[in-house]
Amino acid sequence: MPFTGEQLLPGQIGTFLAILSFVSSLLATLAYYKAMQSKVFAEQQNWKRIARTAFITEIICITGIFVTLYSIISNHQFEYKYAWQHSNYELPMQYILACFWEGQEGSFLLWSFWHCVLGGIIIWREKEWEAPVMTTISFAQFALATMVIGIYFFDFKLGSSPFVLMRNEGMLSPEQFPIGFNPDGSLRADYLSFIRDGNGLNPLLQNYWMTIHPPVLFLGFASTIVPFAFAMGGLWKKNYGGWILPARPWALFSAGILGLGIMMGAAWAYESLTFGGYWAWDPVENASLVPWLVAVCGIHTMIAYKHTGHSLRATFLFFILQFLLIIYSTFLTRSGILGDTSVHAFTDLGMNTQLFLFLMAFVVPSLVLFGIRYKQIPTIVKEEAISSREFWLFVGSLLFFISALFIIGKTSLPVINKMFDTKYAPAQDIEYSYNKVLILFSFVIAMLTAITQYLKYKQTSRSVLLKTIWLPTTVALAVALSISIFGNINYTKYGIGYLAAIHMGIFAAVYATIANGMYIVTGIKGKMIKAGASIAHLGFGLTLLGILISSSKKEVLSWNTSGIMVNFGEQSKENAAENLTLVKGVATDMGKYMVTYLGDSTHPSDPKQYFKIHFQYKNSTEGFTLYPDAFVNYKGNQELMANPDSKHYIHKDVFTYITSLPNPEKNKDTATFKEHKIKPGDTVFYSQGFFVLDKLGREITRKNIPSNPTDSVFAASITVYAKDSSKYSAEPLLILSGNNVQPVADTVLSQSLVLAFTGAEADGIKLGVKESNSILQYVTLKAYQFPAINVLWLGILLVTIGFILASVNHILKNRKSALKAV
Amino acid sequence: MKPTHILFLVLIAVAIGLLISTMGDLSTYDTINSAKAKPGKFIHLIAKLDTANGKTIEYDALKNPNYLSFHIKDSLGGTSKVVYMKGKPPTDMERSERMVLKGKMQDSAFVCDDILIKCPSKYTDEKAKISSTAK
Numbered sequence: 014m015p016f017t018g019e020q021l022l023p024g025q026i027g028t029f030l031a032i033l034s035f036v037s038s039l040l041a042t043l044a045y046y047k048a049m050q051s052k053v054f055a056e057q058q059n060w061k062r063i064a065r066t067a068f069i070t071e072i073i074c075i076t077g078i079f080v081t082l083y084s085i086i087s088n089h090q091f092e093y094k095y096a097w098q099h100s101n102y103e104l105p106m107q108y109i110l111a112c113f114w115e116g117q118e119g120s121f122l123l124w125s126f127w128h129c130v131l132g133g134i135i136i137w138r139e140k141e142w143e144a145p146v147m148t149t150i151s152f153a154q155f156a157l158a159t160m161v162i163g164i165y166f167f168d169f170k171l172g173s174s175p176f177v178l179m180r181n182e183g184m185l186s187p188e189q190f191p192i193g194f195n196p197d198g199s200l201r202a203d204y205l206s207f208i209r210d211g212n213g214l215n216p217l218l219q220n221y222w223m224t225i226h227p228p229v230l231f232l233g234f235a236s237t238i239v240p241f242a243f244a245m246g247g248l249w250k251k252n253y254g255g256w257i258l259p260a261r262p263w264a265l266f267s268a269g270i271l272g273l274g275i276m277m278g279a280a281w282a283y284e285s286l287t288f289g290g291y292w293a294w295d296p297v298e299n300a301s302l303v304p305w306l307v308a309v310c311g312i313h314t315m316i317a318y319k320h321t322g323h324s325l326r327a328t329f330l331f332f333i334l335q336f337l338l339i340i341y342s343t344f345l346t347r348s349g350i351l352g353d354t355s356v357h358a359f360t361d362l363g364m365n366t367q368l369f370l371f372l373m374a375f376v377v378p379s380l381v382l383f384g385i386r387y388k389q390i391p392t393i394v395k396e397e398a399i400s401s402r403e404f405w406l407f408v409g410s411l412l413f414f415i416s417a418l419f420i421i422g423k424t425s426l427p428v429i430n431k432m433f434d435t436k437y438a439p440a441q442d443i444e445y446s447y448n449k450v451l452i453l454f455s456f457v458i459a460m461l462t463a464i465t466q467y468l469k470y471k472q473t474s475r476s477v478l479l480k481t482i483w484l485p486t487t488v489a490l491a492v493a494l495s496i497s498i499f500g501n502i503n504y505t506k507y508g509i510g511y512l513a514a515i516h517m518g519i520f521a522a523v524y525a526t527i528a529n530g531m532y533i534v535t536g537i538k539g540k541m542i543k544a545g546a547s548i549a550h551l552g553f554g555l556t557l558l559g560i561l562i563s564s565s566k567k568e569v570l571s572w573n574t575s576g577i578m579v580n581f582g583e584q585s586k587e588n589a590a591e592n593l594t595l596v597k598g599v600a601t602d603m604g605k606y607m608v609t610y611l612g613d614s615t616h617p618s619d620p621k622q623y624f625k626i627h628f629q630y631k632n633s634t635e636g637f638t639l640y641p642d643a644f645v646n647y648k649g650n651q652e653l654m655a656n657p658d659s660k661h662y663i664h665k666d667v668f669t670y671i672t673s674l675p676n677p678e679k680n681k682d683t684a685t686f687k688e689h690k691i692k693p694g695d696t697v698f699y700s701q702g703f704f705v706l707d708k709l710g711r712e713i714t715r716k717n718i719p720s721n722p723t724d725s726v727f728a729a730s731i732t733v734y735a736k737d738s739s740k741y742s743a744e745p746l747l748i749l750s751g752n753n754v755q756p757v758a759d760t761v762l763s764q765s766l767v768l769a770f771t772g773a774e775a776d777g778i779k780l781g782v783k784e785s786n787s788i789l790q791y792v793t794l795k796a797y798q799f800p801a802i803n804v805l806w807l808g809i810l811l812v813t814i815g816f817i818l819a820s821v822n823h824i825l826k827n828r829k830s831a832l833k834a835v
Numbered sequence: 836m837k838p839t840h841i842l843f844l845v846l847i848a849v850a851i852g853l854l855i856s857t858m859g860d861l862s863t864y865d866t867i868n869s870a871k872a873k874p875g876k877f878i879h880l881i882a883k884l885d886t887a888n889g890k891t892i893e894y895d896a897l898k899n900p901n902y903l904s905f906h907i908k909d910s911l912g913g914t915s916k917v918v919y920m921k922g923k924p925p926t927d928m929e930r931s932e933r934m935v936l937k938g939k940m941q942d943s944a945f946v947c948d949d950i951l952i953k954c955p956s957k958y959t960d961e962k963a964k965i966s967s968t969a970k
Contacts, residue, residue, distance in 0.1 A: 354951075399838050411846060419853050426861075438879035440860035441937070441948070450853060592900035592922045654926065673896045673923040765897060793900040793923065 016180075018205040019092045027081040027176040028163075034074035034125075035158040041067035041151035049144040049249070061144060065136055068147065071154055072129040078161075079126060082119065082175055086112050091208045094182050095119070095175040101213035103620065111223040112214050114231075117347060117364075118161050118175035123227060125157040127235035135239070142259055145246025146239065153238055156371050160364070173364060180204070216620075216644040216654045222281035230278065230301070233271030234339055237304060239263040240311065241336035244329050245379060248386045257319055257328070258830075262823040264315065264332070265545070268308045269816025275301050276809045287655050287670045289797060290567070291805075292560075294447045296351045299424040300342030306417035308335040310410040317403040320470045322393050324407050329390060331414070333379050337372075338421065344372045350427050354439055400475075402468040409461040416454040420447070445507060448564075452514045459521035459557055462550050463489070463528035466536060481535060485528040492527065493520035496562075504565035518561050525554030542822050549815025552808045559805025570603045570667070570796035592672050597790040600629070607631055610792050611638070620644060621656070624671055624792055628660070641670045641794070665800040673793035686781030688771050695777075700784060701764050704733040704743070709778065724750040729778060731768060733761050745769050745780070862937075867913025870940040880936040880945065882907035884928065885914055892924055904944070907934070916944040925952045 044064030051057045082095065087109045091097040099112040099119075113119045132150050136143060163174025179185055180200055187194045193204035201207075214223075243260035247253055278298070283291035292298060311331030314324040345351055348365045397404035423446070426437055440446035467473075467482045496502075497516045504512055529550040537543045571593035595601050595610040602608075611625040621642040629636035643655040657670035689697050693708050707730040727747040734740055746757040747770045758769035758781075765784050772779035865878040884892075885906040892905040903919040905928075917936060928934075931952045938947035 396837050396839055404838070408842060411842075415846065415850060415853075419857075423857060436864045438862045438864050438937075441862060441877040446857070446860045450856065590901040590920065592896075594896045594900045673894075673900060675896070791897065793896040795922075 015202070016092075016200070016205060017203045019178075020090055021092075021178075023081050023085050023090070024093060024176040024178065027078055027085075028174065030074045030077045030081065031158070031162050031174060031176070032164075034071055034078065035155070035162050037067045037070040037074060038151055038154035038158050040064075041071060042148060042155055045144050045148040045151055049148055049246075057144070064144070064147065064151070068132055068136065068151060068154075071151075072133060075122065075125050075129050078122060082122070083109070083113060085176075089211060091211050092178055092180070092205055093175075094177050094179050094184060097179055097184070097208070097211045099212070099214060101211035103210075104214055104219070107221065107224055108214055108219055111218060111227075114227045115214055115218060115223075116175065118173055120227065120231065121157055121160045122175070123231045124235050125154060125161075127232050128154050128157070128238065131236060131239060139259060142243060142246055142256065145250055146242040149242035149245050150238055153375075156374055159367065160371070169366075170363070171367065179208070217286065220281065220285045220656070222277065222285060226274065226277045226281055229270060230274030233267065233274040233305075234301075236263065236267035236270055237308060237336045237339050239267060240308070240332045241379075244332040245382065248329065248382050251386070251389065253325060253386075253390050254318070257315055258823075258827055260332075261312075261315060261319075262820040262827065264308065264312050265816050265820035265823065268305060268312060269549075269813050269820065271301070271305045271308065272816070273809070273813045275305060280806065283802075284659070285656050287657060287672075287795075289795065290564075291802075294420075294444055296354055296424045296427075297346050299420050300338075300345050303417045303421045303424075304335045304338040304342065306413055306420075307331050307338060310414045310417070311335060313406045313410045313413075317406040321397070321401075321403045322391070323397055323403050324410075326387065326390050326392060327407065327410065329383060331410070333383055337376055337379065340372050340375050341421075344368045345424070345428070350431065352427075354427055398472045400468065400473045400478075402465055402470050402473070405461055405465045405468060409458055409465065412454055412458055412461075416451055416458075419450060423447070449507070449511065449514075452511075452518050452561075455557055456514065456518050456521045459518070459525040459554060462553060463521070463524040466529060466532045466547065466550070482528070485531045486524070488531075489520070489524040489527040493523040496523065500562070500566075502562070502565050515561055515565050519558065522554050522557035522561060526551050526558065527554075529554065542818070542825075545815045545817075545819025545822055547815070548818060549812050552811025552813075552815055554808070555804055556808030556812060559801055559803070559808055562801035563799045563805060566800045568604070568798040568800075570606065570608075570798055571669075571794060572604075591795050592793050593795070594673075594791050594793045595626070603628075603796060604798075605631060606636075608796070610790075613792075626658075626669060626792075626794070628667065637667075639667070639669050643671050643674075645674065661803075663803060665798055666802050667796065667798050669794055669796040671792050671794050675791060686767075686769065686771065686783045689780050689782060690774075690777060691780055692777035697780070697782065699764075699766060699782060701766075702733065702735040704731050704766075704768075706731055706778075706780070724748050727770075727773065729768075729770070729780070731759075733764060733766065735764055743768050747773060866911050867907070867909045867915050867945075868911060870945065871913070871915070874940045874942070877937070877939055880907070880909070880938075881933060882909040882913075882915075882936060883933055884931060892928065894924055896923070907936070907945070915940070917947050918944045919947045919950060921948070925950050927952055 041064050044060050044067055048057050048060035048064055051060060085093050086096045086100050089096060089100060089102060095116060095118065099115045100109065104112065114123050128150055132147060132154070135146055135150070139146060158172075160172045161174060162172040163177065164171055185193060185200065185204065187198055190204075190207070193201050193207045195201050240260045240263050243256040243263070247256035275298070278301075279291040282288045282293075308331070311328055314328040314331060317324045318328050348368050350365075397407065423439075426439060429435065430437055463485070464482065467478055469477070496519055500519075502512075502515060502519070504515060529547045533539060533541075533544045533547045533551075537547065569591050571591055593601065593603070595608060597610050597612065600607040600609045606628045609627045609629070611627050613622055613624045615622050622645045623640045623642045625638060625640060627636060627638045637660050639658040639660060641655060641658040643653040645653050653671065653674055655671045657668055659666045659668040691697060691706050693706050696703050696705050709727070709729050711725075711727060725748075727749070728744050729746075731743045731745070732740060733743060741761045741764065743759040743761050743766075745759045745768045748755045748757060756770040758767050760767050767781075767783040769781045769783075770778060771781040862877050862879060865873075865880060867880060867882060870876075870878050870880060885908040887908075890906040892903070894903045901920055901922055903922065903924055905917050905919075905924070906914065907917055908914045917938075928950075935951040936945065936947045937949040937951075938945055940946075
């Protein structure tokens with residue numbers, strides 16, 4: 014039965030392309046394998062031609078799927094589940110792409126798309142290594158194609174297609190969607206006209222970072238396969254050293270982009286999410302960091318091998334592992350196994366078996382091949398000299414590798430629990446349990462980063478080393494000491510030992526920065542094209558410095574010092590009372606600032622509500638206003654989803670976000686004034702305690718009362734004694750301007766108490782007492798100050814530039830030597 | 836001994852040190868009743884929000900924006916009051932199907948450092964939403 018308004022053609026095209034991509038990637042794998050195995054040149058060329066045709070078909074398919082799915086989403090064709098799930102009419106154009114990769118299917122497609130781009134470049138440029146490298150990449154494409162094909166083999170569902178229809182997926186049922194059904198229980202022909210809007214993008218993801226972070230991160234993910242494929246090709250063809258030079262630019266590019274992608278995620282978390290920082294050792298963050306660490310190990314041992322012939326086995330191992338860890342992290346984050354330990358809400362697609370097979374399809378062959386060939390990989394029997402650069406490159410890589418194992422080991426706790434049926438949970442203070450170990454590793458690694466550039470391959474004579482290194486060492490010592498002494502770094506939360514480690518870390522980071530900066534001048538004589546490594550190392554030093562300073566000097570501005578504490582006995586020093594409630598118009602003390610909630614605003618085209626929070630320096634007239642925003646009651650969702658706003662200075666950021674708002678439902682003002690007739694000295698009880706009328710008079714201590722000089726003012730001084738033994742004073746007024754009598758109420762915020770004159774008599778007053786929450790407009794927020802955060806971002810930028818520059822340099826070098834060979 | 840041998844010995848020592856320190860840091864998943872048996876020890880609880888008999892989520896940002904209390908129950912029938920001293924109720928707490936709570940059991944309540952909310956799977960959730968978007 015046809016349904017009106019449905020457009021089935023795009024879905025059919027998409028499904029067809031998905032199946033074609035499945036077939037062509039399989040064909041490309043087989044043909045490339047044949048081309049690699051064949052000894053006869055003409056036969057090789059034939060297989061290669063078939064393989065190329067198949068891979069180009071694959072590129073066309075993936076691009077076609079991309080365009081089709083994008084058009085379905087951007088045209089809001091809600092007959093398709095993917096469009097309904099991830100988009101709606103309200104979304105601005107820039108988020109339509111974000112919808113595309115919000116879902117698992119879209120993100121697999123993105124990954125696949127980058128493989129196509131990289132594969133295309135390899136076919137175009139890498140003559141000799143095309144067949145072995147493309148065998149692996151085509152196989153990966155095949156594996157990814159199974160993820161989005163969505164067909165059944167008997168009872169086993171292979172993949173999950175983005176082109177399925179709502180009505181076929183059980184998304185429409187007579188119970189949930191009665192209007193779309195006929196009385197006989199069948200779906201109405203015009204059911205589609207009743208689906209007015211889609212579910213839309215998760216409001217937390219409605220952010221420009223969601224448009225740019227995933228493509229970069231997935232390019233990083235996808236590009237790790239290239240050095241892996243080179244290493245596999247080298248093992249398979251028994252050409253153990255030949256792959257190193259062509260693979261080097263790829264490895265550098267991959268590490269650069271992956272690092273950038275990860276840190277863009279960190280910047281997103283910092284800038285737009287309310288995690289209160291840029292890094293939390295969340296399993297999802299770790300799972301992408303660890304492959305990067307291992308890839309960096311591989312790059313360093315690769316360089317040692319290129320210059321001295323040492324460390325080839327380690328290079329193989331690192332490049333194999335960095336890619337396997339990418340697949341492993343895919344398994345961790347998409348299988349739902351991290352459910353209890355991660356804040357990232359990943360849904361379980363019911364594809365765990367397939368994800369596990371995907372992992373094994375790469376783990377088993379690559380490690381088996383490595384094991385079989387291990388003995389044949391050439392090594393140099395003679396040990397490296399302790400004064401040689403290669404020795405310390407290897408030591409540094411090994412330390413980096415151990416820290417990677419440490420991180421992934423801790424992250425894999427849920428996997429270990431599942432395998433051994435244990436019930437271990439993460440540490441109490443997760444961040445500290447990582448930091449206390451990694452701060453020591455980073456100290457040693459940063460020291461090595463500083464010194465190793467100054468060592469020579471094979472052997473370094475002591476006098477040469479001293480001659481070059483004394484200047485950077487002295488400068489670094491001076492700079493680091495002045496940071497330590499004048500920087501006021503007193504992070505004693507974890508004791509003096511940890512503080513000492515922080516100061517040591519600061520020295521090492523400064524040393525790495527300065528030594529590498531000076532090496533650009535003294536070591537490579539300012540030839541910038543060769544400076545990639547030094548720039549990246551310099552950036553690494555700055556990154557580390559930024560991390561150390563911003564974390565150890567992170568300041569909570571919104572410490573709750575208002576004295577409004579429930580006397581519960583549970584309020585101890587560890588319990589960070591970081592939430593502060595600001596009542597509209599009332600300036601509140603926050604460290605260096607007086608902070609006032611001025612009001613809020615909305616715009617019809619923007620579902621968010623903006624809050625105007627003014628920060629005023631206490632010691633000057635300057636100040637600034639921040640506009641943190643939040644989705645309030647978005648789509649009937651009771652809770653608020655907040656985005657922070659920050660004031661960026663060069664040396665620090667002031668950062669705030671809303672954590673809570675009054676709930677209008679719960680706080681309806683049902684309270685009324687209750688009248689008490691009292692004289693000075695009288696006591697009146699209310700629900701939270703009692704108050705005493707101290708005196709009546711005309712001396713007013715309250716400020717900011719709108720009155721004319723001609724007015725006559727009458728005040729009552731009242732002291733409120735709350736049950737929790739705190740004491741407040743209140744001063745309700747009566748203003749007489751001419752014949753007009755106007756009472757001005759006073760409130761005791763923490764007690765929700767409103768006091769106002771209702772009348773005055775000869776021997777006393779009539780006082781109205783009201784207890785109500787709804788009188789107040791307020792926001793609850795947290796505010797932090799992050800110093801030196803820009804040092805971190807600058808560091809990341811330099812690391813990325815350094816990697817890309819080094820990659821370009823090695824591409825040019827390879828081309829030159831290829832020309833010479835001809 | 837060659838320098839590489841020394842290096843490997845050092846590395847093995849480091850690795851063992853790491854393993855021990857990591858094992859020492861680990862905590863455990865407990866039920867409410869087993870948690871009550873070890874008061875003061877840092878543990879993880881997996882439980883559900885308990886709203887039976889008029890038990891409510893208490894949070895008043897005006898009185899104290901850092902005080903939240905609610906009640907939980909677990910699959911084995913244990914119940915407890917929970918006190919959280921870091922802020923407001925997490926998003927979707929009322930709709931959650933389970934929570935992971937980290938903290939220590941004290942005399943009167945489970946004093947919690949961190950709450951992780953697990954919502955009903957997106958799938959069933961979305962079905963319910965069609966009716967609200969389709970008018």
